[in-house]
Amino acid sequence: MPPRKPMNDEPCPVARCVGLIGDRWSLLIVRDAFDGTRRFGDFQRSLGVARNILSDRLHKLVQAGILETQAASDGSAYQEYVLTAKGENLFPIVVALRQWGERHLFERGERHSVLVDKRTGKPIPRMAPQAKDGAVLLPAATEVRKVS
Structure with a gap:
């Protein structure tokens, strides 16, 4: 099978968007973030996704500037994932x-x-x-x- 063309070379905005957030888990993470989910464990409980897959998707969404991490709002040692302005769009x-x-x-x-x-x-x-x-x-x- 020929290698897939990188999405950042794709001239179609729909193809680029689907390449970034078009998989099931990424979209459901974004949905849950809109619903107020912020912590890794809460995303995992809500979605029932394997830890490694959740970790990968959260990392990709942070790298893409859709989510950002911040210190937990309750002062604990945890970090939270919050939507950026790009994510809210x-x-x-x-x-x-x-x-x-x-x-x-x-x-x-x-x-x-x-x-x-x-x-x-x-x-x-x-x-x-x-x-x-x-x-x-x-x-x-x-x-x-x-x-x-």
Whole structure:
């Protein structure tokens, strides 16, 4: 099998993003970080992932600037993983995946979690790409242009 092209040489933004955070564990770590998980042991308990895999993914997310480590907020000897501004910019991606899953992967009435606005307690509105005038953009109304 030919060697894989490094993702940082890939001209497609989607391919680069998937190369960085597209595996199951990385995305679920980011999801849990948005939900307030900060410690290695808490990630492990939540995800049920092997220690070596979790350690590898956390290291990669730190190296990529998505997470950073800091001293534990309770003053203990532990370190915590927190989202950076770059990591917080992944929020729309996590929300889009969540909303797609809610819409297509659950039977009517099947139990699942829902993302709500803390101020209102109501589920957040569906996300959709919009044109400058606010109109919803459908796939047929867009095209990819290569930037030189």
